[in-house]
Amino acid sequence: MAAVSVMWFRRDLRVGDHPALAAAVEAGDVLPLFVVDPVLMERSGAPRAAHLHDCLLALRESTDGHLVVRHGDPTEIVPALAAETGAETVFVTRDHGPYGRRRDAEVADRLRSDDRKLRGVGCNYALEPGSVRKRDGDPYAVFTPFSRVWFDVLAGESYSVPGDVTAADGTCDGRPIAWTTVDGDDPPGRPDPGCELPPAGEAAALERWREYLVADGRGVRDYDQHRDDPAADATSHLSPHLKWGAIHPRRLLSDLHAGNGIRGDGPRTFASELAWRDFYADVLFQRPATAWSNLNPKMDTMRLDRDDAARELFQQWCDGRTGFPIVDAGMRQLLATGWMHNRVRMIVASFLVKDLHLPWQWGARHFLDHLVDGDLASNNHGWQWAAGTGTDAAPYFRVFNPTRQFERYDPDGDYVRRWVDDFDTDRYPDPMVDHAAERDEALARYKEVSGRS
DNA sequence: TAGAGGTTGGA
DNA sequence: CCAACCTCT
Numbered sequence: 001m002a003a004v005s006v007m008w009f010r011r012d013l014r015v016g017d018h019p020a021l022a023a024a025v026e027a028g029d030v031l032p033l034f035v036v037d038p039v040l041m042e043r044s045g046a047p048r049a050a051h052l053h054d055c056l057l058a059l060r061e062s063t064d065g066h067l068v069v070r071h072g073d074p075t076e077i078v079p080a081l082a083a084e085t086g087a088e089t090v091f092v093t094r095d096h097g098p099y100g101r102r103r104d105a106e107v108a109d110r111l112r113s114d115d116r117k118l119r120g121v122g123c124n125y126a127l128e129p130g131s132v133r134k135r136d137g138d139p140y141a142v143f144t145p146f147s148r149v150w151f152d153v154l155a156g157e158s159y160s161v162p163g164d165v166t167a168a169d170g171t172c173d174g175r176p177i178a179w180t181t182v183d184g185d186d187p188p189g190r191p192d193p194g195c196e197l198p199p200a201g202e203a204a205a206l207e208r209w210r211e212y213l214v215a216d217g218r219g220v221r222d223y224d225q226h227r228d229d230p231a232a233d234a235t236s237h238l239s240p241h242l243k244w245g246a247i248h249p250r251r252l253l254s255d256l257h258a259g260n261g262i263r264g265d266g267p268r269t270f271a272s273e274l275a276w277r278d279f280y281a282d283v284l285f286q287r288p289a290t291a292w293s294n295l296n297p298k299m300d301t302m303r304l305d306r307d308d309a310a311r312e313l314f315q316q317w318c319d320g321r322t323g324f325p326i327v328d329a330g331m332r333q334l335l336a337t338g339w340m341h342n343r344v345r346m347i348v349a350s351f352l353v354k355d356l357h358l359p360w361q362w363g364a365r366h367f368l369d370h371l372v373d374g375d376l377a378s379n380n381h382g383w384q385w386a387a388g389t390g391t392d393a394a395p396y397f398r399v400f401n402p403t404r405q406f407e408r409y410d411p412d413g414d415y416v417r418r419w420v421d422d423f424d425t426d427r428y429p430d431p432m433v434d435h436a437a438e439r440d441e442a443l444a445r446y447k448e449v450s451g452r453s
Numbered sequence: 454t455a456g457a458g459g460t461t462g463g464a
Numbered sequence: 465c466c467a468a469c470c471t472c473t
Contacts, residue, residue, distance in 0.1 A: 134472075142471055144459065228461080276460085346461065385460085397466060398462050405462090439463090450469090 125278045126154060126249040129285035132278075139286040141391055146282070147275040159257040161250045198240060198339070198372065205241035212236045213255060220256070223266040230330075230341035231414035236270070237339070239373035242277065249274045277378055283391055284377040291380050292361055294389040302389075303445045305357045313356045316432055317348070318366055320420070323431035326406035327351050329419040336419065338372035343409055349386035350400035354442040355433050360387035388446070396446035399439045 132149050133139060140146035198204075212219050218226060218234035226234035241247045252274065256267045284291060294300055305313075316322055320331035330344035340348070345367075352363040364383040368374040384390025388398075410416055413423070422428045 140472090142459070145472060272460090343461080350462095392460075395459095395462085395467075395469090400461090401463065404464095 125281050126150070126253060126274060127278055129278070129281045132282060139282060140279070141283075143276065143279050143391065146279050147272060150275045150278060151271075154253060155261065158259075159250065159253040159262075161248065161254045198237065205238065205247035208236070208241070209238060209247060209252065209255070212238070219266075220270050221264060221266045224269040225266070227269070228343045228409055230344050231410055231412065231418070233341065235342065239375075240339075243373045243375045249277065279391075280377040280381040283381055290384070290390075291376055292364075294387075295381075295384055295391060296389050298449060299387070299389040302449050303357075304359050306359065310356070310358055313432065314352075314358055314362055317352055317356060317358075317363075321429050321432075322351065323429040324351065324402040324406070324435075325413070325416040325420055325423055325428075326410060327402050329410075329416040332419040334367070334370050338370055340371070341415075343405075344415075345382070346386060347400055347402060347405045349383055351402055353383075353387045354399045355402070355435060355438040357438070357442065357445065360384060360389065396450070397443060399442055401435060401439075403435065 127150060130139070132146060132153070134145075140149070215221075218232060220236065222234065223236075226232050238247065238252070242249060253262070253271060256262045256271055262268050262271050283295070287295065317327070317331065320328040320335065322328055322331075326344065327348050330340050330348045333344070334340045349360070349363055352358050353360055360383040364380045367379050367383070368376070371379065381390055385392050388396055406413075406416070416423055420428070
């Protein structure tokens with residue numbers, strides 16, 4: 001009986017990208033099984049399954065052993081799949097980025113443990129991607145109407161949390177499952193920031209959430225007041241936990257609900273961010289190719305820079321030496337911690353797209369390589385938003401001014417000084433571009449695309 | 454269907 | 465004000 005390889009992996013990777021796994025598949029030692037969170041990549045061409053039950057059925061019917069599962073927590077699905085297939089060995093490969101590696105180890109530990117009352121739900125979103133539709137059955141393309149329906153549906157269910165799921169006991173016919181971690185090399189050119197990582201796992205997620213629920217001033221009650229203040233750092237930091245399925249969005253919504261709706265500007269704004277997360281997952285579910293291609297095909301003709309000079313500009317952006325303090329602070333925070341404040345993500349994204357005229361995919365790739373919460377749907381559609389290629393009909397003339405943003409959102413420079421140690425020295429680089437000139441250039445290029453002169 | 458509205462801006 | 469397009473009901 002072939003072993004089952006469970007890849008908890010970046011959705012745009014293939015088996016061939018992991019030499020050790022590819023060799024095992026080639027030798028017939030491994031039945032490749034793709035466990036993918038949460039939205040599907042079109043290019044996989046594999047059968048779809050939404051729930052554990054469907055997954056097991058689909059696996060029986062899958063002729064080549066390829067299966068793509070839209071699912072939350074591998075600690076639930078892996079033992080069940082192993083039991084179903086009689087696997088003796090389960091391979092867990094790395095996800096991209098620093099957090100994935102830790103996550104793999106944690107998953108392996110939890111699956112090894114004897115006390116295996118596992119918690120999990122079939123979908124890592126408040127509502128299943130693809131389930132919110134217009135009257136005529138079409139998916140929504142704009143956030144606000146989507147979120148109205150989303151809130152209505154969830155309120156109708158009192159923001160309830162799906163029941164706990166007890167997984168299989170992790171043995172196969174009484175034999176324990178052996179665990180092996182494929183030492184999957186990161187694909188070439190994917191640097192490891194080697195940074196300090198936030199605590200992983202369900203307990204850590206719940207602890208942080210409890211803390212954020214009751215915190216005074218910097219908690220969820222004041223989320224709307226301080227969410228754009230990167231120095232205050234008053235956001236929840238739950239994104240890695242949500243991304244990796246350590247906590248479920250319904251848990252958060254249920255706790256915010258308190259029996260009579262979600263009250264208060266902070267909690268409501270926070271909940272609507274969860275709606276954004278569901279929205280982008282839905283968009284990617286409906287249009288899987290938009291992971292790396294423009295949602296708006298008109299933008300395909302946009303003039304972008306990709307030559308050697310552009311690559312050098314890109315490298316300066318990656319390294320955080322653009323000469324724009326708020327941009328450099330964000331990029332350095334990303335490298336140092338695997339995380340960046342959301343307001344700053346928007347600023348650095350706008351800078352890459354509108355000041356440097358580079359493809360948004362370059363920035364999205366760099367983010368996914370380094371973010372501990374890097375999620376294909378939220379990340380890449382966030383980038384499409386910044387680039388004006390996505391769902392939001394953002395006016396093309398909306399160009400972030402990095403200097404103005406610095407003044408507005410980090411007026412005392414606390415955030416910048418925290419991450420840019422040479423900020424107050426003469427070693428700090430001059431601005432790499434003239435923002436006013438590049439803004440005009442970006443507007444000119446957008447006008448070419450829109451066909452006006 | 455006509456009319457309202459659209460995350461995050463800049464000057 | 466920019467400039468003026470989709471989306472949605």
